[in-house]
Amino acid sequence: MTVQASASDTRQLVDELNLQVQGEVRFDKMSRALWSTDASIYQIEPVGVVLPKTKDDIIAVLETAQKYGVSVLPRGGGTSLAGQTVGESIVLDFSRYMRDVVEINPEEGWVRTQPGIILDELNRILAPHNVLFAPDPSTSSRGNVGGALGNNSCGAHSIMWGKTVDNVHELDVILSNGDTTTFGQLSGDSLEAKMRGSGFEGDIYRSLFEIGEGNRDEILSRYPKIQRRVSGYNLDEFVSGSNFNMARFVVGSEGTLVTITEAKLRVVPVPKYKGLAVLHCMELIESMEATVAALDLDPSAIELIGSMIIRQAQSNLSYSRITDFIEGEPEALLAIELVANSEKELAHKFDLLKEMISKGGWGYSLVWLTKDADQEKVWDVRKAGLGLMMNVPGDAKPLPFVEDTAVSPHVLPDFVRRFDSIVRKHGTEAGYYGHASVGCLHIRPLINLKNQEGIDRMVAISDEISDLVLEFGGSMSGEHGDGLVRSGYNEKMFGSQIYQAFRDVKTAFDPKKIMNPGKIVDSPPMTDNLRYGSTYGTLSPQTGFAFAEEGSFATAIEMCNGQGACRKVHGGTMCPSYMATRDEEHSTRGRANALRAAMSGAIPTDMLTSERLYQVMDLCLECKACKAECPSNVDMAKLKYEFLNIYHQENGYGLNNRFFGNVDLLSKMGAFFAPISNWMMNTSFSKQLLEKTIGIDKRRQLPNFAPQTFQQWFRSRVDTETPKNPKGMVVLFPDTTTNYNHPELGIATVNILEKLGYEVILPNSRCCGRPMLSNGMMSQAKANVDFNISSIYPFVEKGAKLVGIEPSCALGFISDFSDLASEPEKAKEISENTMLIEDFFLYATKEEDFQFTNPPQNQKVVFHGHCHQKALVGTTSAMEVLKTIPGLEPVEIKSGCCGMAGSFGFYKDHFDISMQIGEDTLFPAIREENDDVIVVSEGVSCRQQIEQGTQRKTKHLVELLSDYI
Numbered sequence: 001m002t003v004q005a006s007a008s009d010t011r012q013l014v015d016e017l018n019l020q021v022q023g024e025v026r027f028d029k030m031s032r033a034l035w036s037t038d039a040s041i042y043q044i045e046p047v048g049v050v051l052p053k054t055k056d057d058i059i060a061v062l063e064t065a066q067k068y069g070v071s072v073l074p075r076g077g078g079t080s081l082a083g084q085t086v087g088e089s090i091v092l093d094f095s096r097y098m099r100d101v102v103e104i105n106p107e108e109g110w111v112r113t114q115p116g117i118i119l120d121e122l123n124r125i126l127a128p129h130n131v132l133f134a135p136d137p138s139t140s141s142r143g144n145v146g147g148a149l150g151n152n153s154c155g156a157h158s159i160m161w162g163k164t165v166d167n168v169h170e171l172d173v174i175l176s177n178g179d180t181t182t183f184g185q186l187s188g189d190s191l192e193a194k195m196r197g198s199g200f201e202g203d204i205y206r207s208l209f210e211i212g213e214g215n216r217d218e219i220l221s222r223y224p225k226i227q228r229r230v231s232g233y234n235l236d237e238f239v240s241g242s243n244f245n246m247a248r249f250v251v252g253s254e255g256t257l258v259t260i261t262e263a264k265l266r267v268v269p270v271p272k273y274k275g276l277a278v279l280h281c282m283e284l285i286e287s288m289e290a291t292v293a294a295l296d297l298d299p300s301a302i303e304l305i306g307s308m309i310i311r312q313a314q315s316n317l318s319y320s321r322i323t324d325f326i327e328g329e330p331e332a333l334l335a336i337e338l339v340a341n342s343e344k345e346l347a348h349k350f351d352l353l354k355e356m357i358s359k360g361g362w363g364y365s366l367v368w369l370t371k372d373a374d375q376e377k378v379w380d381v382r383k384a385g386l387g388l389m390m391n392v393p394g395d396a397k398p399l400p401f402v403e404d405t406a407v408s409p410h411v412l413p414d415f416v417r418r419f420d421s422i423v424r425k426h427g428t429e430a431g432y433y434g435h436a437s438v439g440c441l442h443i444r445p446l447i448n449l450k451n452q453e454g455i456d457r458m459v460a461i462s463d464e465i466s467d468l469v470l471e472f473g474g475s476m477s478g479e480h481g482d483g484l485v486r487s488g489y490n491e492k493m494f495g496s497q498i499y500q501a502f503r504d505v506k507t508a509f510d511p512k513k514i515m516n517p518g519k520i521v522d523s524p525p526m527t528d529n530l531r532y533g534s535t536y537g538t539l540s541p542q543t544g545f546a547f548a549e550e551g552s553f554a555t556a557i558e559m560c561n562g563q564g565a566c567r568k569v570h571g572g573t574m575c576p577s578y579m580a581t582r583d584e585e586h587s588t589r590g591r592a593n594a595l596r597a598a599m600s601g602a603i604p605t606d607m608l609t610s611e612r613l614y615q616v617m618d619l620c621l622e623c624k625a626c627k628a629e630c631p632s633n634v635d636m637a638k639l640k641y642e643f644l645n646i647y648h649q650e651n652g653y654g655l656n657n658r659f660f661g662n663v664d665l666l667s668k669m670g671a672f673f674a675p676i677s678n679w680m681m682n683t684s685f686s687k688q689l690l691e692k693t694i695g696i697d698k699r700r701q702l703p704n705f706a707p708q709t710f711q712q713w714f715r716s717r718v719d720t721e722t723p724k725n726p727k728g729m730v731v732l733f734p735d736t737t738t739n740y741n742h743p744e745l746g747i748a749t750v751n752i753l754e755k756l757g758y759e760v761i762l763p764n765s766r767c768c769g770r771p772m773l774s775n776g777m778m779s780q781a782k783a784n785v786d787f788n789i790s791s792i793y794p795f796v797e798k799g800a801k802l803v804g805i806e807p808s809c810a811l812g813f814i815s816d817f818s819d820l821a822s823e824p825e826k827a828k829e830i831s832e833n834t835m836l837i838e839d840f841f842l843y844a845t846k847e848e849d850f851q852f853t854n855p856p857q858n859q860k861v862v863f864h865g866h867c868h869q870k871a872l873v874g875t876t877s878a879m880e881v882l883k884t885i886p887g888l889e890p891v892e893i894k895s896g897c898c899g900m901a902g903s904f905g906f907y908k909d910h911f912d913i914s915m916q917i918g919e920d921t922l923f924p925a926i927r928e929e930n931d932d933v934i935v936v937s938e939g940v941s942c943r944q945q946i947e948q949g950t951q952r953k954t955k956h957l958v959e960l961l962s963d964y965i
Helices: 007-020 029-034 055-068 119-129 145-151 188-196 199-214 216-222 235-239 246-250 284-297 307-315 343-360 372-383 385-389 409-425 452-471 483-494 496-509 553-557 576-581 588-600 605-609 611-618 625-629 636-651 655-661 663-672 676-681 684-693 710-716 736-740 743-755 778-797 807-813 824-832 837-845 867-872 876-884 908-920 922-927 940-950 957-964
Strands: 024-026 048-051 072-075 090-093 101-105 110-113 168-174 180-183 259-266 273-281 301-306 332-340 365-369 430-435 440-447 729-732 759-761 801-804 834-836 859-864 888-892 934-937
Touching (some): 007 048, 029 588, 029 611, 055 072, 055 168, 072 145, 145 259, 199 235, 216 496, 284 301, 284 409, 301 307, 301 372, 307 430, 343 365, 365 372, 385 440, 553 636, 588 636, 605 636, 625 636, 663 676, 729 743, 736 743, 743 759, 743 837, 743 957, 807 834, 807 867, 824 834, 837 957, 934 957
Parallel strands (some): 048 090, 801 834
Antiparallel strands (some): 101 110, 110 259, 168 180, 273 332
């Protein structure tokens, strides 16, 4: 066994690593907590974390680890469901730096890449060559190539292209002693040369062939005769023919044998035509029967989406917007993908499928999708299945422990029926999804691991399911691997002789047992090292938010299950700071792990108010993207508000907090002294003073104050300007920036609302409270929220709608403010009647054909959505409004966060990353547009950032509407 180094040894180990490693060496308590979990049910604090930049870094880690008797754990995206990527080891995280594509050869059908590149990112790079790397697990948006190799990942299309092992040519590896070599295809003389070689590599080859030959008959007898077997080591490679490829052998070894530094992978042509048939079934077993029949048509994928996922998707803030392909209330959906070389061939295949389904009497609807955008909706829901299911309320969650069984797809109906009866016998239910085409279903029973009864239930179900899998000639793991949760069943599944052979393989590659010990062989009991166990508990700090929906601050944090969807780097907004840094610490998952560690005592509980935890939380832009895009709806912005409240109560408030938190008062003063205040703010002396005292970067352009505020303008109006017979009342919320900086936007909004025939009410109001939340001033924010609710509610009670034009302010009434309010029922009613201006415009014109009196001619507009807008209500309404304007050609920029995020981008410590986030997609997209194209965004921060980053004037939607109305 590996001996854990003493404290003094650890200090020396860290010193040596710091001298030898070009990458980052992180052994502090917080970093160890951040890398202590993955997407599994386990938690083990590592010895430390190294983020290598070069092969030499890895060699240095392995040699130093050997010297000090410490183990090493190679890790990619940390999306493991079985606990492969947690351990009391030095974690080698490849995902930050070692993620380059080295060479692409589409003519010969291969690509050479480093292990840290994300699968989807690799395929984006391969796309111009019209080829792809085939393995596509549901975590492909954040899972790494190295993880796919270590786990032998598969995905939806393995029926067509096989597992990762079938898509590997060569691997550059570092052996456990630090030696480097390349594993690839060997036969004849080359294999003989390896067998005769001196040194450690030669010993490995000789030992392996001795193990293979000595266990040949047992391998042929005990290994499951199915495509989806990834448990154990690939000893069946020895009995598959005369050629031998060591690269294929080590795929799926979970980092227990070697460390991969580079891979030569097979790439395949992208199918010319694809169609997706979605079969709606009233019973789960019915969908399994349809699967067996559909296999005769050689589909490229057959995916099951069970009712638990369907229900969660339809109630999810973001995914509910893409579930329009679902008809009725199915118990199960079967997504059957067909590929062809022509549209005619594709249509013929669907006709055959349709006839087959009809003849079998399966399902009540078969939806045929041929447009990429429509198919993408189905795949997005399917890929989010894990996270969506984990969002079920309560402590009992659909957990991964028997979720990866694989059998022949032809026996699925009987197997699933028996599986379900076992689950129900133990007093629970399960969520179903997975790769029906290859008999690998991800069946996740609901278990509460916070009590002993739940832990015992997990073990009992596992024992019975392993018996069932053996009876059906299947595998306990079809793609998720053994890890900590299933390694303990390997001897039962393969027999004692093969299990000893596994141990011999481990010894041959890793005689000192330093490579990710406790996985595949000699694992601890599956009940050890649980993230949540019967002794788990948390602090209960006094909070500003009620957490009425989540239950408590702790349970809101625990909504993060580690799936790592926040580590994607393309598409959507989540998580802008991770996209910019590629650092686990600056992901939603990293922040949630840090908070949970402090709340639960995994790190000292006084770290909840520490500067170190503040650093972890600091780069959260409070964009709300995770609340929508995370399938589990983790609301990190809200969690950060609460953390800042707790932190500042303990540590006090800085001048910067008081400055930005009281921006409404400062703006009132600035407007009173305008234009003198504008001149003063923009002098070189003032900018340097602000940078030194408040931390505002002197490069940041500051907004000007208006000499007449919007409220002053509104009060000065005469009654003759309002509609004589109004259709109703609209309460227009005068946010701080509209009131003091951009009154022209408020004036334009009043013009629009009155042209629509409504009486406009400007309530007696205070700042919405958002700036205070961002600075930890929870009690002040709560006071403002209560004041505004008391002022607005009487109008809403009479039927008025609350309309806002600044998304972060207006949408606060829909999201956070209700959970702060002293009168939540009133807040809820206001929430239900709150709209952005575009939503109200559509509401007001839904029964009439509104005529624009001054429309443009052939005017292109590009629209950038505010983060809160995209997360909480979407941009569909804004685009619909733009499309109603004759002569306007609107295009939505598929961008993420602009990077400004209120006061975030003003700070000197944030300025560079703020601009880097803008440069990711938004700024380049705008720079590509002609000068006559109008740029539109509703967020004041977005407009500020766009103008500074691109020197393009940006308009609010109300300016366009008012001009054309």
